[in-house]
Amino acid sequence: MKIISFLFRAFVLASLGMVWVLAGVFLHLSPKLPNVETLRDVQLQTPMRVYTQSGDLIGQFGEQKRSPLPFDEIPEQFINALLSAEDDGFFRHQGIDLMGLMRAVSELVLTGQKGSGGSTLTMQVARNYFLTLEQTFLRKFNEILLALEIERSLNKQEIFELYFNRVFLGHRAYGFEAAAQVYYGKSIKELNLAQHAMLAGIPKAPSRNNPISGPEAGKDRRNWILGRMLQLGYINDEAYREASAQPVTAQAHGAQLSFAAHYAAEMARQEMLKRYGMAAYDEGLQVYTTIDSRLQKAAQAALINGLITYDKRHGYRGPERQLPPNTDDQDNPEASHESWLRALTDTPIVAGLSPAIVSAVGEDSVDILLKDGSSAQILWQNGLRQANPYLTENSRGRAPQSPEEVLAVGDLIRSKQDEEGAWHLAQVPAVQGALVSLNPDNGAIVSLVGGMGFEDSKFNRATQAQRQPGSNFKPFLYSAALEGGFTAASLINDAPVVVEDSSLEGMWRPENDGGRFYGPTRLRWALTKSRNLVSIRLLQQLGVNQxxxxxxxxxxxxxxxxxxLSLALGTQTVTPLQLAGAYAVLANGGYSVEPYLIQRIEDLNGKTIFEARPATVCRDCSAEVAPPAITEELSMEEILNQQEPAEAPLPRAERVMDERVNFIINSILQDVITQGTGRRALALKRKDLGGKTGTTNGPMDAWFAGFNRDVVTTTWVGFDEYTPLGRREFGGTAALPIWIEYMEQALKDSPDLPRPLPPGIVRVRIDPDSGLLAQPGQAGAIFEYFREEKVPAFGGSGQSGTGIRDTDDLIRDIF
Structure with a gap:
């Protein structure tokens, strides 16, 4: 009895001592614990998202992949799976599991190693939000105290939501919604039972149990969780058997974009980084761009189609690489199949062109292995028969006579499926291109494509490629000449020019395309036909400095x-975006606008923190009235009582070009389409289009820039390596078809918008040979536009287009 009494007293004293120790630790640690009320307003690191103007997601950027969900949107099946894995008593306990905790603490004290179990979801929330991962008794005690405090301050749904959205789940995914998108490419609401259980098993060992890095370990953990769900009554036997038998299907997925517009999204990312620094990546900013979803899709399709069409004209370059059968086991086709699948997994889809590996070559077809592991067939007539080999940029080899002349087993090729489901031989073009389209009235970028495929090359040719514009630059020379006193009827001699200029490396002998000379030529016709020698002589007379x-x-x-003088031929370099901005001035009537991409920025809560206020064309506006100046100081009470000011009008775009000169240049650029190098655009069957082709020596660059009053678009085609495009690959051949395909969509259901005749413009009949006013009844006379003070005199014997008539006399003679 004495022994029992002694042991009882010892136990009581030890218990009291433990209580005093715990009380002392609590009193010591409590003042140092963080305030759990901050969890109510916790700001999770949320990636920046980039949208089109209509709200389509086109980009997501951030160090952490996260997509927070509120509790009421989390599927019940997943809640049950997670509780089965981590804390089946979550909705019953008050923050700690005493039995599990005693076991974990005793193991930690006795062995110095982390024990199994013991941490409830609430304790994990405390650890994830406030504590480090240091495995010590002190941290565990802090975790317990915080868990108890969290349970007093928040309800169970709030605690579960905090855990759901914060926990790390491998592959930079934080939170289960982000993990569902990373591993399965879907929202967690769309996953099945097996996938829910797989995700629920990741927190225990994120690097080992995730279905990409550790599919076998992840599957074992998944099946254990399914067994726990069965044991706890969340699922029945049939659901358990079906889910546990499912294979692991996860693979890496990017953000779930509405559609791909990577070049525009990357531009927005770079601009946001300049504005906000690294904080742009984790504060949940929502960036709304000026991109029009419909036009962006049209731009991408037009550029890809145009580059593929060019590429087909120049021949098939062969497979991207050759993958022989597995050399370690050549008699095992399954080994080759697996190695080929790995190669396909590592090869991205570029612009809709899927990688494939030739698995068999027949007499009139080839069998191919696709990226998803399925098989398909390419028939002889679906690209094989047309695969003339590429020789040079100017020549192709003879047409193949059989599939084996084109492909062999193990060739990694590109394939494309048509609308009927048939597969065709394809290849990623080596040539590149860009398309930029703006709203000319404010510079808003409505579509932008910087290359064939962002997956293949992240270099944005729309904004970074400095290329010579060639004749695309001539409208600005002719505009300067018109403002400098020339007229559209002024004559310049189209004749050989020899220029001695040290900056041009000695003697320079430029030529027209085709090498012909046409004698005295009116400026309208010279620009319409893109005559080089007239342009050089015009610049000589105008002056380079002017x-x-x-x-x-x-x-x-x-x-x-x-x-x-080489400026006359567009030898300086510009980017497609710069050129589109310059043509916007021609399109909008002569006003300067600045191209821009970001329309507004919202914070995580949807509050607008930035709104673009671009200088905007307002043709019918009266002069802006300045607001009255504030001449007295206001008290704080007066400031607070002031009504919210009405939204200020947008700033006015500055006129930088004479309205009448702009009208005349527009009429000439319309002639480029009706009579000149842009005639293919007549396929659009519109009368309000103007534009200009551009081709540089080689030819190295092919351009077309064109517009109506609503939209201005520039297209460029060329090689990054500055190699020639090939004979007959001009602006009107390589770049214009892309512009036409895009503008057909951009102007769909849009009426013709003829330009009104501005004040001070007269339209009179002239002699086309002299550029002077035609005599009454003169045969062959044509109409021309003039600024009223620049109308030429009547023509006569030996006269040419230099005389200017007094306007009053002209009107009297005409009427």
């Missing part, structure tokens, strides 16, 4: 250009 002073109005930087 042109450089003038082109700054269009957004060009004159300091970057060499002051010589």
């Amino acid at each position: 042109l450089l002073d003038y082109i700054g109005r269009f957004g060009f930087d004159p300091s970057q250009y060499s002051p010589n």
Whole structure:
């Protein structure tokens, strides 16, 4: 009895001592614990999302992949799976599991190692939000105290939601909704039971149990959780058997974008990084761009189709690489199949062109292995028969006579499926291109494509490729000439020019395309037909410095250009975006606008923190009235009582081009389409389009820039390596078809928008040979537009287009 009494007293004293120790630790640690009330307003690191103007997601950027969900949107089946895995008593306990905790603490004290179990979801919330992962008794005690405090401050649904959205789940995924998108490419609401159980098993060992890095370990953990769900009555035997028999189907997925617009999204990311630094990546900012979803899709389709069409004209370059059968076991086709699948997994889809490996070659077809592991067939007539080999940019080999002349087993090729389901031989074009389309009234970028495929090359040719514009630059020279006193009827001799200029490396002998000379030529016809020698002589008469002073109005930087006569042929470099911005001035009536991409930025709660206010064309606006100046100080009470000011009007775009000169240049650029190098655009059956082709020596670059009053679009085609495009690959051949396909969609259901005749413009009949006013009844006379003070005199014997008539006399003679 004495022994029992002694042991009882010892136990009581030890218990009291433990209580005093725990009380002392609590009193010591409690003041140092963080305030759990901050969990109510916790700001999770949420990636930046980039949208089109209509709200389609086109980009997501952040160090952590996270997509928070509120509790009421979390599927019940997943809740049951997670509780079965981590804390089946979550909705019953008060933050700690005493039995599990005693076991874990005793193991930690006795062995110094982390024990199994013991941490409830609430304790894990405390750890994830407030504590480090250090495995010590002190941290565990803090975890317990915080868990108890969390349970007093928050309800179970709030605690579960905090855990659901914060826990790390491998592959940079934080939170289960993000993990569902990373591993399965779907929302967690769309997953089945087996996938829910797989995700629920990841927190125990994120690097080992996730279905990509550790599919076998993940599957074992998944099946254990399914067994627990069966044991706890969440599922029945049939559901258990069906789910546990399912294979692991996960693979890496990116953000679930509405559609791909990677070049535009990357531009937005770079601009946000400049504005906000690294904080842009984790504060949940929502960036709404000026991109029009419909037009962006049309732009991407037009550019891809145009580059593929060019590529087909120049022949088939062969497979991307050759993958022989597995050399370690050549008699085992399954081994080859697995190695081929790994190669296909590592090869991205580019612009809708899927990688495939030739598995068999027949007499009139080839069998292919696709990226998803399925098989398909390419028939002889679906690209094989047309696969003439590429020789040079100017020549192709003879047509193949059988599939084996084109492909062999193990070739990694590109394939594309048509609308009927048939597969065709394809290849990723080596040539590149860009398309930029703007709203000319404010510079908003409505579509932008910087290359054949962002997956293949992240270099954005729309904004980064500095290329010579060639004749695309001529409208700005001719505009400067018209403002400098020339007229559309002024004659310039189209004759050989020899220029001695040290900046042009000695003697320079430019030529027209085709090498012909046409004698005295009116400026309208010279620009319509893109005559090089007329342009050079025009710049000689205008003056290089006068042109450089003038082109700054269009957004060009004159300091970057060499002051010589080659400017007349567009030898300076520009980006497609710069050129589109310059053509916007021609399209909008002569106003300067700045291209821009970001329309507004919202914070995580949807509050607008930035709204673009671009300078905007307002043709019918009266002069803006300045607001009255504030001449007295206001008290704080007066400031608070002030009504919310009405939204200020957008700033006015500055006029930088004479309205009448703009009208005349527009009429000439319309002639480029009706009579000149842009005639293919007549396929659009519109009368309000103007534009200009551009081709540089080689030819290295092919351009087309064109517009109506609502939209301006520039297209460029060329090689990144500055190699020639090939004979007959001009602006009107390689770039214009892309522009036409896009503009057909951009102007769909849009009426013709003829330009009104501005005040001070007269339309009179002239002699086309002299550029002077035609005599009454003169045969062969044509109409021309003039500024009223620049109308030429009547023609006569030996006269040419130099005389200017007094306007009053002209009107009296005409009427």
